[in-house]
Amino acid sequence: MKTLIEKLASSHSLELQEYEFLIKNYNDEAAKSLRKLADKTRREIYGNKIFVRGLIEISNICRNDCFYCGIRKSNKNCQRYRLTPEEIISCSDEGYELGFRTFVLQGGEDNFFTDEILGDIIREIKSRHSDCAVTLSMGERSCESYKFLRDCGADRYLLRHETADKEHYSKLHPSSMSYENRIECLKNLRELGYQTGCGFMVGSPYQTEKNLAQDLKFIETFKPDMCGIGPFIPHKDTPFKDFRAGTAELTCYLLSIIRLIYPPVLLPATTALGTIHPTGRELGILSGANVVMPNLSPVNVRKKYELYDNKICTGEESAQCRDCLNNRMKKIGYEVVTSRGDIKKQ
Ligand code: 5AD
Ligand code: FES
Numbered sequence: 001m002k003t004l005i006e007k008l009a010s011s012h013s014l015e016l017q018e019y020e021f022l023i024k025n026y027n028d029e030a031a032k033s034l035r036k037l038a039d040k041t042r043r044e045i046y047g048n049k050i051f052v053r054g055l056i057e058i059s060n061i062c063r064n065d066c067f068y069c070g071i072r073k074s075n076k077n078c079q080r081y082r083l084t085p086e087e088i089i090s091c092s093d094e095g096y097e098l099g100f101r102t103f104v105l106q107g108g109e110d111n112f113f114t115d116e117i118l119g120d121i122i123r124e125i126k127s128r129h130s131d132c133a134v135t136l137s138m139g140e141r142s143c144e145s146y147k148f149l150r151d152c153g154a155d156r157y158l159l160r161h162e163t164a165d166k167e168h169y170s171k172l173h174p175s176s177m178s179y180e181n182r183i184e185c186l187k188n189l190r191e192l193g194y195q196t197g198c199g200f201m202v203g204s205p206y207q208t209e210k211n212l213a214q215d216l217k218f219i220e221t222f223k224p225d226m227c228g229i230g231p232f233i234p235h236k237d238t239p240f241k242d243f244r245a246g247t248a249e250l251t252c253y254l255l256s257i258i259r260l261i262y263p264p265v266l267l268p269a270t271t272a273l274g275t276i277h278p279t280g281r282e283l284g285i286l287s288g289a290n291v292v293m294p295n296l297s298p299v300n301v302r303k304k305y306e307l308y309d310n311k312i313c314t315g316e317e318s319a320q321c322r323d324c325l326n327n328r329m330k331k332i333g334y335e336v337v338t339s340r341g342d343i344k345k346q
Contacts, residue, residue: 001030008260009037013220019213022257023250031253038256038288041263046290050334051266051341052325053135054100054296054318056091057305058083062108064139065174068204070235070306071108077237081301082112085121091318092125095296096132098322099338104158104293106137113138115145119152126153133340140181143188150192157189160199160228163211164218171206186222195343197226197266202254203246204232212254220261225343226291227258227265230272233308248277252287259288264345266291275312281325282332292329292336294321 004022008014014022022030059082060071071078083091092103103125107113122134135156136149146157161182163169169179189196200215201207219227231246251273258267268291269284277283281292295302295313302314313321326336 001025001027002033005030005033005037008257009041012261012263014216016210016213016217019216019257020209023209023212023253026250026253031249031256034253034256034260035287038259039286041259042288042290045264045344045346048334049290049337050285050329051102051291052100052322052336052338053102053104053268053291053293053341054092054095054098055104055106055293056083056088056095057107057295057297057301058088058105059107059110059113060301060305061110061112062139063111064109064177066177067172067174067239068201068232068235068308070238070308072238075237078306079304081304082110083298083301085117085124087298088121089124089128091296091298092129092132094318096129098319100296100322101129101131101338101340102133102135102156103296104135104137106158109139115148119149122149122152122154131340133342140177140185143192146185146188146192146194150194154194156195156197156226158197158199158226158228159185159189160197160201161186161215161218162200163204163207164200164214165211168206168208168211172204195225197228198222198224199226199228201232201246201272202229202251203244205240205243207232216254216257216261219258219265223262223265225266226268227262228268228270229254229258230270231276233272233275233310235306235308245276248273248280248283251276251280252283255284255287255289264343266341266343268293271295271312272308275308275310279328282328285329285334286332291341292325294318294325296321
């Protein structure tokens with residue numbers, strides 16, 4: 001293990017089988033030494049600075065039916081909502097006043113958000129707040145659509161690849177969705193000049209250690225600007241309701257490894273990590289993450305954007321959410337900064 005960890009830290013690359021070995025032989029000592037190396041690596045690039053993104057959950061209406069997801073089309077118990085363009089703009093105004101300089105518009109694949117409508121929203125946010133970055137997290141769209149939205153001013157796009165194994169992908173998604181299209185979307189986004197984020201769930205149903213090793217190999221080759229990883233958490237109204245949740249320990253271990261694979265990557269300590277463990281986001285930061293994403297959605301919709309059970313931050317106002325995260329980061333010796341927080345490629 002020690003040799004592998006040293007190899008990873010110095011060459012930022014391992015063989016697939018070596019990643020698998022690292023995962024299969026998880027132990028506290030290895031986790032500690034990876035955490036230390038990851039923290040050092042991140043400090044060399046970003047110091048003790050943590051970037052913040054204001055998350056606006058714009059719609060929970062989704063045409064897809066991913067087996068793990070609480071807002072899947074077949075969930076009849078989900079109370080659907082969609083923010084109006086005016087509400088979205090007003091969330092970003094409020095966020096701007098609170099100091100946010102990056103907004104993430106996230107939602108299900110909702111047909112209402114045509115290129116025209118979404119494009120107008122992006123243009124409006126960018127014209128009111130020209131010093132802000134707009135990140136989209138709206139699922140799979142055509143290359144033309146991605147291009148149009150990029151031309152409207154969108155800077156970044158988050159699209160988790162979910163798993164880098166085709167067979168595993170088909171166990172998590174209905175046959176109408178494909179691994180190939182997912183990867184095609186990611187490549188298109190990158191070519192269009194978006195800062196592009198991929199990512200996956202830790203401990204998702206049917207996931208093997210080899211699958212996780214494949215995810216790491218994918219990250220090593222794709223070199224995403226951002227990478228969102230969080231534990232899988234079952235949602236009571238989905239086909240995966242009886243599966244076990246992923247753990248904070250393994251998620252943090254993987255965060256450290258990803259930091260070492262690609263040192264400048266922007267790595268969020270996710271809400272899912274904060275949900276599975278009371279100090280999950282703090283542990284994520286201490287393991288090598290450098291981004292937090294407080295919720296800016298109107299409080300009356302937060303509970304409805306429930307991808308998994310018991311999601312945190314559903315009762316707090318935006319300002320409370322921001323203050324809470326600022327305090328949590330300060331407590332562990334990190335400083336939340338309000339700059340756009342672009343990737344610093346060396
Ligand atoms: N548990 C954890 N993460 C989930 N996501 C969707 N459903 C769940 C769940 N049950 C993640 C997916 C998706 C992102 C927006 O949220 O990885 O890409
Ligand atoms: Fe919509 Fe999964 S069901 S993203």
